[in-house]
Amino acid sequence: MFELKGMLSLHAGDRHVGGLDRIELLAAIAETGSISAAARAVGMSYKGAWDAIDAINNLSDEPLVTRATGGRRGGGTQLTARGRQLVEVFREVAVQHERFMQQLGVLGADSLRDLQLMRRFMFRTSARNQFAGTVAAIHAGAVNDTVELTLAGGQRLVATITGESTRALGLAVGREAIALVKASSVLLGVPGPGLKLSARNQLSCVVNGIERGAVNAEVALDLDGGGVMVAVVTNASVDALALAEGQRVVAIVKASSVILGTTD
Structure with missing residues:
Protein backbone atom coordinates (compact mmCIF):
# COMPACT_ATOMS: atom_id res chain seq x y z
CA MET A 1 0.00 0.00 0.00
CA PHE A 2 1.16 3.53 -0.74
CA GLU A 3 0.43 6.31 1.65
CA LEU A 4 -0.46 9.64 0.06
CA LYS A 5 1.58 12.52 1.41
CA GLY A 6 1.44 16.13 0.31
CA MET A 7 4.03 18.87 0.33
CA LEU A 8 2.76 22.32 1.18
CA SER A 9 4.62 25.09 -0.64
CA LEU A 10 4.25 28.82 -0.79
CA HIS A 11 3.73 30.89 -3.94
CA ALA A 12 3.40 34.60 -4.64
CA GLY A 13 1.22 34.60 -7.73
CA ASP A 14 3.03 32.22 -10.08
CA ARG A 15 6.28 32.49 -8.13
CA HIS A 16 7.42 29.66 -5.88
CA VAL A 17 8.72 31.24 -2.66
CA GLY A 18 9.45 28.22 -0.50
CA GLY A 19 8.19 25.39 1.66
CA LEU A 20 8.10 24.44 5.32
CA ASP A 21 11.89 24.55 5.73
CA ARG A 22 12.10 28.19 4.64
CA ILE A 23 9.06 29.15 6.71
CA GLU A 24 10.66 27.63 9.80
CA LEU A 25 13.82 29.59 9.04
CA LEU A 26 11.76 32.79 8.90
CA ALA A 27 10.08 31.90 12.19
CA ALA A 28 13.47 31.26 13.83
CA ILE A 29 14.74 34.62 12.61
CA ALA A 30 11.70 36.29 14.18
CA GLU A 31 12.40 34.56 17.49
CA THR A 32 16.16 35.06 17.65
CA GLY A 33 16.88 38.18 15.58
CA SER A 34 20.05 36.41 14.47
CA ILE A 35 20.75 34.58 11.22
CA SER A 36 23.39 32.34 12.83
CA ALA A 37 21.07 31.37 15.72
CA ALA A 38 18.16 30.79 13.33
CA ALA A 39 20.33 28.60 11.08
CA ARG A 40 21.36 26.44 14.04
CA ALA A 41 17.75 26.16 15.21
CA VAL A 42 16.53 24.71 11.90
CA GLY A 43 19.65 22.67 11.11
CA MET A 44 21.00 24.79 8.27
CA SER A 45 24.49 26.02 7.67
CA TYR A 46 25.08 29.75 8.01
CA LYS A 47 25.77 30.06 4.30
CA GLY A 48 22.76 27.91 3.40
CA ALA A 49 20.52 30.12 5.52
CA TRP A 50 21.76 33.26 3.77
CA ASP A 51 21.24 31.65 0.37
CA ALA A 52 17.67 30.76 1.37
CA ILE A 53 16.99 34.31 2.56
CA ASP A 54 18.37 35.80 -0.65
CA ALA A 55 16.14 33.46 -2.68
CA ILE A 56 13.09 34.28 -0.55
CA ASN A 57 13.56 38.02 -0.97
CA ASN A 58 14.29 37.69 -4.69
CA LEU A 59 11.13 35.66 -5.37
CA SER A 60 8.78 37.49 -3.02
CA ASP A 61 6.60 40.41 -4.07
CA GLU A 62 8.26 42.47 -1.30
CA PRO A 63 11.14 41.88 1.16
CA LEU A 64 10.39 39.42 3.95
CA VAL A 65 13.73 39.72 5.75
CA THR A 66 15.80 42.81 6.43
CA ARG A 67 19.33 43.02 7.80
CA ALA A 68 20.91 45.71 9.88
CA THR A 69 24.31 47.21 9.14
CA GLY A 70 27.10 44.69 8.97
CA GLY A 71 26.24 42.79 5.78
CA ARG A 72 26.30 39.02 5.61
CA ARG A 73 28.87 38.79 8.41
CA GLY A 74 27.44 41.03 11.07
CA GLY A 75 24.49 43.04 12.31
CA GLY A 76 21.01 41.87 13.19
CA THR A 77 18.36 40.22 11.05
CA GLN A 78 14.62 40.63 11.37
CA LEU A 79 11.36 39.90 9.58
CA THR A 80 9.34 42.63 7.98
CA ALA A 81 5.65 42.91 8.85
CA ARG A 82 4.97 41.04 5.59
CA GLY A 83 7.34 38.28 6.67
CA ARG A 84 5.67 37.87 10.08
CA GLN A 85 2.24 37.72 8.50
CA LEU A 86 3.46 35.11 6.03
CA VAL A 87 4.70 32.81 8.80
CA GLU A 88 1.40 33.02 10.67
CA VAL A 89 -0.73 32.34 7.62
CA PHE A 90 1.47 29.47 6.43
CA ARG A 91 1.24 27.71 9.77
CA GLU A 92 -2.55 28.03 9.82
CA VAL A 93 -2.77 26.62 6.31
CA ALA A 94 -0.38 23.78 7.25
CA VAL A 95 -2.80 22.60 9.97
CA GLN A 96 -5.69 22.50 7.50
CA HIS A 97 -3.51 20.82 4.88
CA GLU A 98 -2.58 18.02 7.28
CA ARG A 99 -6.25 17.37 8.06
CA PHE A 100 -7.03 17.23 4.35
CA MET A 101 -4.27 14.72 3.65
CA GLN A 102 -5.44 12.47 6.46
CA GLN A 103 -8.92 12.39 4.96
CA LEU A 104 -7.61 11.23 1.59
CA GLY A 105 -6.56 7.98 3.22
CA VAL A 106 -4.36 5.38 1.58
CA LEU A 107 -3.76 4.68 -2.10
CA GLY A 108 -3.63 1.21 -3.61
CA ALA A 109 -0.67 -0.28 -5.45
CA ASP A 110 -2.29 0.45 -8.81
CA SER A 111 -1.54 4.14 -8.24
CA LEU A 112 2.23 3.58 -8.28
CA ARG A 113 2.60 4.49 -11.97
CA ASP A 114 0.73 7.76 -11.44
CA LEU A 115 2.90 8.62 -8.45
CA GLN A 116 6.06 7.95 -10.46
CA LEU A 117 4.75 10.15 -13.29
CA MET A 118 3.97 13.01 -10.92
CA ARG A 119 7.46 12.76 -9.47
CA ARG A 120 8.97 13.45 -12.90
CA PHE A 121 7.16 16.76 -13.01
CA MET A 122 9.18 18.05 -10.05
CA PHE A 123 12.70 19.35 -10.56
CA ARG A 124 15.32 21.50 -8.89
CA THR A 125 17.96 23.64 -10.49
CA SER A 126 21.61 24.08 -9.58
CA ALA A 127 21.64 27.70 -10.81
CA ARG A 128 22.52 29.96 -7.87
CA ASN A 129 20.71 32.99 -9.26
CA GLN A 130 16.94 32.75 -9.58
CA PHE A 131 14.87 35.86 -10.25
CA ALA A 132 11.15 36.34 -10.63
CA GLY A 133 10.08 38.98 -13.09
CA THR A 134 7.54 40.11 -15.64
CA VAL A 135 8.01 39.97 -19.40
CA ALA A 136 8.36 43.58 -20.54
CA ALA A 137 9.10 43.03 -24.23
CA ILE A 138 9.69 40.28 -26.77
CA HIS A 139 11.69 40.99 -29.92
CA ALA A 140 11.10 38.18 -32.39
CA GLY A 141 13.87 37.10 -34.75
CA ALA A 142 14.19 34.61 -37.58
CA VAL A 143 15.47 31.93 -35.19
CA ASN A 144 16.02 33.48 -31.77
CA ASP A 145 13.92 35.88 -29.73
CA THR A 146 15.15 38.52 -27.30
CA VAL A 147 13.03 38.62 -24.16
CA GLU A 148 13.25 41.50 -21.68
CA LEU A 149 12.27 40.67 -18.12
CA THR A 150 11.62 43.36 -15.51
CA LEU A 151 12.84 42.22 -12.10
CA ALA A 152 11.11 43.07 -8.83
CA GLY A 153 13.69 45.79 -8.14
CA GLY A 154 13.04 47.51 -11.46
CA GLN A 155 16.16 46.43 -13.37
CA ARG A 156 15.78 44.54 -16.63
CA LEU A 157 17.33 41.20 -17.50
CA VAL A 158 17.57 40.29 -21.19
CA ALA A 159 17.53 36.68 -22.40
CA THR A 160 18.10 35.26 -25.87
CA ILE A 161 16.08 32.09 -26.46
CA THR A 162 14.72 30.32 -29.52
CA GLY A 163 11.37 31.33 -30.92
CA GLU A 164 10.23 27.77 -30.28
CA SER A 165 11.05 28.18 -26.59
CA THR A 166 9.12 31.44 -26.45
CA ARG A 167 6.05 29.67 -27.78
CA ALA A 168 6.50 26.55 -25.65
CA LEU A 169 6.73 28.64 -22.46
CA GLY A 170 3.73 30.73 -23.48
CA LEU A 171 5.72 33.93 -23.00
CA ALA A 172 3.91 37.20 -23.61
CA VAL A 173 4.20 40.76 -22.38
CA GLY A 174 2.90 40.89 -18.82
CA ARG A 175 3.49 37.19 -18.19
CA GLU A 176 5.49 36.24 -15.09
CA ALA A 177 8.63 34.17 -15.61
CA ILE A 178 11.67 32.94 -13.71
CA ALA A 179 15.20 33.76 -14.88
CA LEU A 180 18.10 31.44 -14.02
CA VAL A 181 21.73 32.51 -14.21
CA LYS A 182 24.68 30.35 -13.18
Missing part, protein backbone atom coordinates in the same frame (compact mmCIF):
# COMPACT_ATOMS: atom_id res chain seq x y z
CA ALA A 183 27.04 32.13 -10.80
CA SER A 184 29.96 31.24 -13.06
CA SER A 185 28.25 33.13 -15.92
CA VAL A 186 28.29 36.42 -14.01
CA LEU A 187 31.27 38.66 -14.81
CA LEU A 188 32.18 41.69 -12.73
CA GLY A 189 33.44 45.09 -13.78
CA VAL A 190 34.24 48.37 -12.07
CA PRO A 191 32.09 51.23 -13.41
CA GLY A 192 33.88 54.10 -15.05
CA PRO A 193 34.18 56.09 -18.31
CA GLY A 194 36.37 53.42 -19.88
CA LEU A 195 33.97 50.51 -19.30
CA LYS A 196 32.46 49.55 -22.66
CA LEU A 197 30.88 46.14 -23.12
CA SER A 198 28.79 44.33 -25.70
CA ALA A 199 26.91 42.25 -23.12
CA ARG A 200 23.19 43.13 -22.98
CA ASN A 201 22.94 42.73 -19.22
CA GLN A 202 24.94 45.23 -17.17
CA LEU A 203 23.33 45.36 -13.73
CA SER A 204 24.35 48.02 -11.23
CA CYS A 205 25.03 46.59 -7.78
CA VAL A 206 27.12 46.77 -4.61
CA VAL A 207 29.43 44.08 -3.23
CA ASN A 208 27.80 42.63 -0.12
CA GLY A 209 30.29 39.88 0.74
CA ILE A 210 33.29 37.95 -0.57
CA GLU A 211 34.10 34.34 0.32
CA ARG A 212 37.44 33.13 -1.00
CA GLY A 213 38.23 29.55 -1.82
CA ALA A 214 41.44 27.90 -2.91
CA VAL A 215 41.13 29.23 -6.49
CA ASN A 216 37.82 31.02 -6.86
CA ALA A 217 35.83 33.47 -4.78
CA GLU A 218 32.08 33.76 -4.34
CA VAL A 219 30.96 37.38 -4.48
CA ALA A 220 27.49 38.34 -3.19
CA LEU A 221 25.99 41.42 -4.82
CA ASP A 222 23.08 43.63 -3.77
CA LEU A 223 21.28 44.72 -6.91
CA ASP A 224 20.05 48.29 -7.11
CA GLY A 225 16.35 48.29 -6.30
CA GLY A 226 16.52 45.00 -4.41
CA GLY A 227 17.55 41.40 -4.95
CA VAL A 228 20.83 39.54 -4.61
CA MET A 229 23.06 38.06 -7.30
CA VAL A 230 26.02 35.75 -6.75
CA ALA A 231 29.11 35.67 -8.96
CA VAL A 232 31.96 33.16 -8.92
CA VAL A 233 35.25 34.68 -10.11
CA THR A 234 38.89 33.84 -9.59
CA ASN A 235 40.78 35.13 -6.58
CA ALA A 236 43.11 36.82 -9.04
CA SER A 237 40.15 38.76 -10.45
CA VAL A 238 39.09 39.83 -6.96
CA ASP A 239 42.59 41.20 -6.37
CA ALA A 240 42.87 42.81 -9.81
CA LEU A 241 39.57 44.66 -9.33
CA ALA A 242 40.38 45.38 -5.67
CA LEU A 243 36.91 44.16 -4.73
CA ALA A 244 35.69 44.93 -1.23
CA GLU A 245 32.40 45.07 0.64
CA GLY A 246 30.46 48.23 -0.13
CA GLN A 247 32.15 48.72 -3.49
CA ARG A 248 29.92 49.57 -6.44
CA VAL A 249 30.36 47.23 -9.41
CA VAL A 250 28.59 46.13 -12.57
CA ALA A 251 27.34 42.53 -12.91
CA ILE A 252 27.73 41.48 -16.54
CA VAL A 253 25.72 38.61 -18.01
CA LYS A 254 25.44 37.64 -21.66
CA ALA A 255 21.83 37.35 -22.81
CA SER A 256 22.56 33.82 -24.05
CA SER A 257 23.50 32.83 -20.48
CA VAL A 258 20.04 33.63 -19.10
CA ILE A 259 17.61 30.71 -18.94
CA LEU A 260 13.89 31.43 -18.69
CA GLY A 261 11.20 29.25 -17.19
CA THR A 262 7.55 29.43 -16.17
CA THR A 263 5.70 27.69 -13.36
CA ASP A 264 2.99 26.06 -15.45
Whole structure:
Protein backbone atom coordinates (compact mmCIF):
# COMPACT_ATOMS: atom_id res chain seq x y z
CA MET A 1 0.00 0.00 0.00
CA PHE A 2 1.16 3.53 -0.74
CA GLU A 3 0.43 6.31 1.65
CA LEU A 4 -0.46 9.64 0.06
CA LYS A 5 1.58 12.52 1.41
CA GLY A 6 1.44 16.13 0.31
CA MET A 7 4.03 18.87 0.33
CA LEU A 8 2.76 22.32 1.18
CA SER A 9 4.62 25.09 -0.64
CA LEU A 10 4.25 28.82 -0.79
CA HIS A 11 3.73 30.89 -3.94
CA ALA A 12 3.40 34.60 -4.64
CA GLY A 13 1.22 34.60 -7.73
CA ASP A 14 3.03 32.22 -10.08
CA ARG A 15 6.28 32.49 -8.13
CA HIS A 16 7.42 29.66 -5.88
CA VAL A 17 8.72 31.24 -2.66
CA GLY A 18 9.45 28.22 -0.50
CA GLY A 19 8.19 25.39 1.66
CA LEU A 20 8.10 24.44 5.32
CA ASP A 21 11.89 24.55 5.73
CA ARG A 22 12.10 28.19 4.64
CA ILE A 23 9.06 29.15 6.71
CA GLU A 24 10.66 27.63 9.80
CA LEU A 25 13.82 29.59 9.04
CA LEU A 26 11.76 32.79 8.90
CA ALA A 27 10.08 31.90 12.19
CA ALA A 28 13.47 31.26 13.83
CA ILE A 29 14.74 34.62 12.61
CA ALA A 30 11.70 36.29 14.18
CA GLU A 31 12.40 34.56 17.49
CA THR A 32 16.16 35.06 17.65
CA GLY A 33 16.88 38.18 15.58
CA SER A 34 20.05 36.41 14.47
CA ILE A 35 20.75 34.58 11.22
CA SER A 36 23.39 32.34 12.83
CA ALA A 37 21.07 31.37 15.72
CA ALA A 38 18.16 30.79 13.33
CA ALA A 39 20.33 28.60 11.08
CA ARG A 40 21.36 26.44 14.04
CA ALA A 41 17.75 26.16 15.21
CA VAL A 42 16.53 24.71 11.90
CA GLY A 43 19.65 22.67 11.11
CA MET A 44 21.00 24.79 8.27
CA SER A 45 24.49 26.02 7.67
CA TYR A 46 25.08 29.75 8.01
CA LYS A 47 25.77 30.06 4.30
CA GLY A 48 22.76 27.91 3.40
CA ALA A 49 20.52 30.12 5.52
CA TRP A 50 21.76 33.26 3.77
CA ASP A 51 21.24 31.65 0.37
CA ALA A 52 17.67 30.76 1.37
CA ILE A 53 16.99 34.31 2.56
CA ASP A 54 18.37 35.80 -0.65
CA ALA A 55 16.14 33.46 -2.68
CA ILE A 56 13.09 34.28 -0.55
CA ASN A 57 13.56 38.02 -0.97
CA ASN A 58 14.29 37.69 -4.69
CA LEU A 59 11.13 35.66 -5.37
CA SER A 60 8.78 37.49 -3.02
CA ASP A 61 6.60 40.41 -4.07
CA GLU A 62 8.26 42.47 -1.30
CA PRO A 63 11.14 41.88 1.16
CA LEU A 64 10.39 39.42 3.95
CA VAL A 65 13.73 39.72 5.75
CA THR A 66 15.80 42.81 6.43
CA ARG A 67 19.33 43.02 7.80
CA ALA A 68 20.91 45.71 9.88
CA THR A 69 24.31 47.21 9.14
CA GLY A 70 27.10 44.69 8.97
CA GLY A 71 26.24 42.79 5.78
CA ARG A 72 26.30 39.02 5.61
CA ARG A 73 28.87 38.79 8.41
CA GLY A 74 27.44 41.03 11.07
CA GLY A 75 24.49 43.04 12.31
CA GLY A 76 21.01 41.87 13.19
CA THR A 77 18.36 40.22 11.05
CA GLN A 78 14.62 40.63 11.37
CA LEU A 79 11.36 39.90 9.58
CA THR A 80 9.34 42.63 7.98
CA ALA A 81 5.65 42.91 8.85
CA ARG A 82 4.97 41.04 5.59
CA GLY A 83 7.34 38.28 6.67
CA ARG A 84 5.67 37.87 10.08
CA GLN A 85 2.24 37.72 8.50
CA LEU A 86 3.46 35.11 6.03
CA VAL A 87 4.70 32.81 8.80
CA GLU A 88 1.40 33.02 10.67
CA VAL A 89 -0.73 32.34 7.62
CA PHE A 90 1.47 29.47 6.43
CA ARG A 91 1.24 27.71 9.77
CA GLU A 92 -2.55 28.03 9.82
CA VAL A 93 -2.77 26.62 6.31
CA ALA A 94 -0.38 23.78 7.25
CA VAL A 95 -2.80 22.60 9.97
CA GLN A 96 -5.69 22.50 7.50
CA HIS A 97 -3.51 20.82 4.88
CA GLU A 98 -2.58 18.02 7.28
CA ARG A 99 -6.25 17.37 8.06
CA PHE A 100 -7.03 17.23 4.35
CA MET A 101 -4.27 14.72 3.65
CA GLN A 102 -5.44 12.47 6.46
CA GLN A 103 -8.92 12.39 4.96
CA LEU A 104 -7.61 11.23 1.59
CA GLY A 105 -6.56 7.98 3.22
CA VAL A 106 -4.36 5.38 1.58
CA LEU A 107 -3.76 4.68 -2.10
CA GLY A 108 -3.63 1.21 -3.61
CA ALA A 109 -0.67 -0.28 -5.45
CA ASP A 110 -2.29 0.45 -8.81
CA SER A 111 -1.54 4.14 -8.24
CA LEU A 112 2.23 3.58 -8.28
CA ARG A 113 2.60 4.49 -11.97
CA ASP A 114 0.73 7.76 -11.44
CA LEU A 115 2.90 8.62 -8.45
CA GLN A 116 6.06 7.95 -10.46
CA LEU A 117 4.75 10.15 -13.29
CA MET A 118 3.97 13.01 -10.92
CA ARG A 119 7.46 12.76 -9.47
CA ARG A 120 8.97 13.45 -12.90
CA PHE A 121 7.16 16.76 -13.01
CA MET A 122 9.18 18.05 -10.05
CA PHE A 123 12.70 19.35 -10.56
CA ARG A 124 15.32 21.50 -8.89
CA THR A 125 17.96 23.64 -10.49
CA SER A 126 21.61 24.08 -9.58
CA ALA A 127 21.64 27.70 -10.81
CA ARG A 128 22.52 29.96 -7.87
CA ASN A 129 20.71 32.99 -9.26
CA GLN A 130 16.94 32.75 -9.58
CA PHE A 131 14.87 35.86 -10.25
CA ALA A 132 11.15 36.34 -10.63
CA GLY A 133 10.08 38.98 -13.09
CA THR A 134 7.54 40.11 -15.64
CA VAL A 135 8.01 39.97 -19.40
CA ALA A 136 8.36 43.58 -20.54
CA ALA A 137 9.10 43.03 -24.23
CA ILE A 138 9.69 40.28 -26.77
CA HIS A 139 11.69 40.99 -29.92
CA ALA A 140 11.10 38.18 -32.39
CA GLY A 141 13.87 37.10 -34.75
CA ALA A 142 14.19 34.61 -37.58
CA VAL A 143 15.47 31.93 -35.19
CA ASN A 144 16.02 33.48 -31.77
CA ASP A 145 13.92 35.88 -29.73
CA THR A 146 15.15 38.52 -27.30
CA VAL A 147 13.03 38.62 -24.16
CA GLU A 148 13.25 41.50 -21.68
CA LEU A 149 12.27 40.67 -18.12
CA THR A 150 11.62 43.36 -15.51
CA LEU A 151 12.84 42.22 -12.10
CA ALA A 152 11.11 43.07 -8.83
CA GLY A 153 13.69 45.79 -8.14
CA GLY A 154 13.04 47.51 -11.46
CA GLN A 155 16.16 46.43 -13.37
CA ARG A 156 15.78 44.54 -16.63
CA LEU A 157 17.33 41.20 -17.50
CA VAL A 158 17.57 40.29 -21.19
CA ALA A 159 17.53 36.68 -22.40
CA THR A 160 18.10 35.26 -25.87
CA ILE A 161 16.08 32.09 -26.46
CA THR A 162 14.72 30.32 -29.52
CA GLY A 163 11.37 31.33 -30.92
CA GLU A 164 10.23 27.77 -30.28
CA SER A 165 11.05 28.18 -26.59
CA THR A 166 9.12 31.44 -26.45
CA ARG A 167 6.05 29.67 -27.78
CA ALA A 168 6.50 26.55 -25.65
CA LEU A 169 6.73 28.64 -22.46
CA GLY A 170 3.73 30.73 -23.48
CA LEU A 171 5.72 33.93 -23.00
CA ALA A 172 3.91 37.20 -23.61
CA VAL A 173 4.20 40.76 -22.38
CA GLY A 174 2.90 40.89 -18.82
CA ARG A 175 3.49 37.19 -18.19
CA GLU A 176 5.49 36.24 -15.09
CA ALA A 177 8.63 34.17 -15.61
CA ILE A 178 11.67 32.94 -13.71
CA ALA A 179 15.20 33.76 -14.88
CA LEU A 180 18.10 31.44 -14.02
CA VAL A 181 21.73 32.51 -14.21
CA LYS A 182 24.68 30.35 -13.18
CA ALA A 183 27.04 32.13 -10.80
CA SER A 184 29.96 31.24 -13.06
CA SER A 185 28.25 33.13 -15.92
CA VAL A 186 28.29 36.42 -14.01
CA LEU A 187 31.27 38.66 -14.81
CA LEU A 188 32.18 41.69 -12.73
CA GLY A 189 33.44 45.09 -13.78
CA VAL A 190 34.24 48.37 -12.07
CA PRO A 191 32.09 51.23 -13.41
CA GLY A 192 33.88 54.10 -15.05
CA PRO A 193 34.18 56.09 -18.31
CA GLY A 194 36.37 53.42 -19.88
CA LEU A 195 33.97 50.51 -19.30
CA LYS A 196 32.46 49.55 -22.66
CA LEU A 197 30.88 46.14 -23.12
CA SER A 198 28.79 44.33 -25.70
CA ALA A 199 26.91 42.25 -23.12
CA ARG A 200 23.19 43.13 -22.98
CA ASN A 201 22.94 42.73 -19.22
CA GLN A 202 24.94 45.23 -17.17
CA LEU A 203 23.33 45.36 -13.73
CA SER A 204 24.35 48.02 -11.23
CA CYS A 205 25.03 46.59 -7.78
CA VAL A 206 27.12 46.77 -4.61
CA VAL A 207 29.43 44.08 -3.23
CA ASN A 208 27.80 42.63 -0.12
CA GLY A 209 30.29 39.88 0.74
CA ILE A 210 33.29 37.95 -0.57
CA GLU A 211 34.10 34.34 0.32
CA ARG A 212 37.44 33.13 -1.00
CA GLY A 213 38.23 29.55 -1.82
CA ALA A 214 41.44 27.90 -2.91
CA VAL A 215 41.13 29.23 -6.49
CA ASN A 216 37.82 31.02 -6.86
CA ALA A 217 35.83 33.47 -4.78
CA GLU A 218 32.08 33.76 -4.34
CA VAL A 219 30.96 37.38 -4.48
CA ALA A 220 27.49 38.34 -3.19
CA LEU A 221 25.99 41.42 -4.82
CA ASP A 222 23.08 43.63 -3.77
CA LEU A 223 21.28 44.72 -6.91
CA ASP A 224 20.05 48.29 -7.11
CA GLY A 225 16.35 48.29 -6.30
CA GLY A 226 16.52 45.00 -4.41
CA GLY A 227 17.55 41.40 -4.95
CA VAL A 228 20.83 39.54 -4.61
CA MET A 229 23.06 38.06 -7.30
CA VAL A 230 26.02 35.75 -6.75
CA ALA A 231 29.11 35.67 -8.96
CA VAL A 232 31.96 33.16 -8.92
CA VAL A 233 35.25 34.68 -10.11
CA THR A 234 38.89 33.84 -9.59
CA ASN A 235 40.78 35.13 -6.58
CA ALA A 236 43.11 36.82 -9.04
CA SER A 237 40.15 38.76 -10.45
CA VAL A 238 39.09 39.83 -6.96
CA ASP A 239 42.59 41.20 -6.37
CA ALA A 240 42.87 42.81 -9.81
CA LEU A 241 39.57 44.66 -9.33
CA ALA A 242 40.38 45.38 -5.67
CA LEU A 243 36.91 44.16 -4.73
CA ALA A 244 35.69 44.93 -1.23
CA GLU A 245 32.40 45.07 0.64
CA GLY A 246 30.46 48.23 -0.13
CA GLN A 247 32.15 48.72 -3.49
CA ARG A 248 29.92 49.57 -6.44
CA VAL A 249 30.36 47.23 -9.41
CA VAL A 250 28.59 46.13 -12.57
CA ALA A 251 27.34 42.53 -12.91
CA ILE A 252 27.73 41.48 -16.54
CA VAL A 253 25.72 38.61 -18.01
CA LYS A 254 25.44 37.64 -21.66
CA ALA A 255 21.83 37.35 -22.81
CA SER A 256 22.56 33.82 -24.05
CA SER A 257 23.50 32.83 -20.48
CA VAL A 258 20.04 33.63 -19.10
CA ILE A 259 17.61 30.71 -18.94
CA LEU A 260 13.89 31.43 -18.69
CA GLY A 261 11.20 29.25 -17.19
CA THR A 262 7.55 29.43 -16.17
CA THR A 263 5.70 27.69 -13.36
CA ASP A 264 2.99 26.06 -15.45
